Amino acid sequence: MHSLYYGSLLWPSAGGEPARYPPLSGDAERCDVLIVGGGLTGTLTAHALLAAGLSVCLIEADRIGRGSSAASTGLLQYSNDIMLTDLLSQLGEDRAVYFYRACKDAVERLCHLAELLPEDIAFKRRSSLYYASVPADVPKLRKEYETLRAHGFSVDWRDEADIRADFPFRKPAALITNGDGEMNPYRMAVRLAEQAGVQGMRIYERTALQSVKGSKGDLSCHTTGGIIKTAAVVYAVGYRPEMAGSDRIAVKLGRTSVIATRIVPSLADWHQRWLLWETARPYLYARTTQDGRIVIGGLDEDIRHPVRSKDELAPYAAGLLEQARQLFPGLHLEAEFAWNAAFGESKDQLPWIGEDPDRPGRYLALGYGGNGAVYSMLASMVLLDAVQGRANPLDGIVGLGNRRTGPLK
Ligand SMILES: Cc1cc2nc3c(=O)[nH]c(=O)nc-3n(C[C@H](O)[C@H](O)[C@H](O)COP(=O)(O)OP(=O)(O)OC[C@H]3O[C@@H](n4cnc5c(N)ncnc54)[C@H](O)[C@@H]3O)c2cc1C
Numbered sequence: 001m002h003s004l005y006y007g008s009l010l011w012p013s014a015g016g017e018p019a020r021y022p023p024l025s026g027d028a029e030r031c032d033v034l035i036v037g038g039g040l041t042g043t044l045t046a047h048a049l050l051a052a053g054l055s056v057c058l059i060e061a062d063r064i065g066r067g068s069s070a071a072s073t074g075l076l077q078y079s080n081d082i083m084l085t086d087l088l089s090q091l092g093e094d095r096a097v098y099f100y101r102a103c104k105d106a107v108e109r110l111c112h113l114a115e116l117l118p119e120d121i122a123f124k125r126r127s128s129l130y131y132a133s134v135p136a137d138v139p140k141l142r143k144e145y146e147t148l149r150a151h152g153f154s155v156d157w158r159d160e161a162d163i164r165a166d167f168p169f170r171k172p173a174a175l176i177t178n179g180d181g182e183m184n185p186y187r188m189a190v191r192l193a194e195q196a197g198v199q200g201m202r203i204y205e206r207t208a209l210q211s212v213k214g215s216k217g218d219l220s221c222h223t224t225g226g227i228i229k230t231a232a233v234v235y236a237v238g239y240r241p242e243m244a245g246s247d248r249i250a251v252k253l254g255r256t257s258v259i260a261t262r263i264v265p266s267l268a269d270w271h272q273r274w275l276l277w278e279t280a281r282p283y284l285y286a287r288t289t290q291d292g293r294i295v296i297g298g299l300d301e302d303i304r305h306p307v308r309s310k311d312e313l314a315p316y317a318a319g320l321l322e323q324a325r326q327l328f329p330g331l332h333l334e335a336e337f338a339w340n341a342a343f344g345e346s347k348d349q350l351p352w353i354g355e356d357p358d359r360p361g362r363y364l365a366l367g368y369g370g371n372g373a374v375y376s377m378l379a380s381m382v383l384l385d386a387v388q389g390r391a392n393p394l395d396g397i398v399g400l401g402n403r404r405t406g407p408l409k
Pocket of ligand 1: 065068070075209297
């Protein structure tokens with residue numbers, strides 16, 4: 001049983017068997033940066049560091065992409081769990097808008113990168129329909145629409161009749177964000193690792209980091225297979241924050257559930273196959289796949305470990321199937337895959353990305369939140385600057401030092 005999820009996952013089931021990498025046996029050659037964790041965050045960061053000419057080594061305790069990236073639903077959205085309107089109060093206008101623009105830019109970069117990767121990552125550009133779950137949420141959503149629009153984001157508004165014209169369900173109103181996307185997150189990590197391998201990155205699977213000794217520029221990383229000497233370590237360890245060894249991060253771990261239906265003969269009822277989510281917290285999130293399935297997730301709970309048996313998973317799968325049937329009553333839906341997975345959020349709803357001020361040379365890349373994949377891309381950009389000694393305007397927002405508010409300098 002995997003400690004990050006339980007059940008049958010959709011993404012690894014599609015496509016051929018990915019490349020395997022050997023475990024480390026004996027000490028390895030020195031590198032500029034050691035990346036710990038071969039999920040989306042680790043592989044995207046590897047991609048950025050290699051492109052800058054750094055020598056990179058990556059270790060993965062299990063198999064590439066088999067952590068939370070394999071359990072993700074693969075929605076690529078710049079609009080965050082925390083609305084821009086709320087982030088304005090939390091961070092001040094400059095920082096909040098800068099952060100949202102950085103997320104939009106990260107989605108754009110993911111889209112460009114995805115378009116260059118093999119087709120099995122099933123990338124597609126999509127808009128998102130963010131609907132008000134209840135009439136009382138409409139004013140808040142309308143304000144978000146106006147705030148996004150005022151800051152130049154491409155958004156549209158739909159009232160109840162507009163939604164009814166496009167979908168079989170009734171919702172009081174919705175905000176449409178344009179420029180989002182979808183993909184198979186597992187295949188993306190696998191393909192990025194393959195590409196990085198071709199570019200000379202050394203990859204060791206079934207090799208876990210145990211401890212790091214030494215000082216910045218001269219670190220000795222003790223792993224289950226031997227020692228790796230490096231100038232810097234990136235902890236891209238996903239929802240295993242204890243592996244990153246920093247006291248500075250405040251994380252709330254819970255769990256979420258997902259089903260993928262059998263292939264549906266026609267999804268004509270699903271307007272432009274938009275990504276769907278809602279204002280309720282916790283929220284439902286739904287999308288389609290290229291082969292014509294519906295993937296729907298939600299029913300989040302504040303329980304740290306995933307369910308442990310078929311019997312425990314069954315009510316969540318049934319609940320999600322019921323939700324999908326309510327949204328699309330004309331479709332004959334049956335669940336083919338169902339899983340329950342660990343999920344992490346930071347207390348301020350922002351990722352943790354940057355050098356640990358208490359342990360120079362150690363960099364964290366923890367993209368906690370519903371936009372985890374977008375945060376993975378942000379991590380790759382911020383950490384490229386960080387390991388090369390450059391400041392990034394996001395440092396004071398996502399970094400591990402004091403997270404700041406007010407105008408950006
Ligand atoms: C059900 C679900 C749905 C989601 N849906 C979305 C979505 O629609 N859109 C979105 O943007 N995000 C979504 N997310 C979040 C997104 O999946 C994650 O943010 C992202 O996959 C995290 O990637 P990662 O590389 O940081 O973590 P992981 O993929 O978990 O990779 C971390 C890796 O580190 C390895 N590791 C840990 N410790 C060590 C060690 N000591 N030594 C070596 N290796 C180690 C693990 O084995 C693991 O493979 C979802 C998450 C879940 C669970």
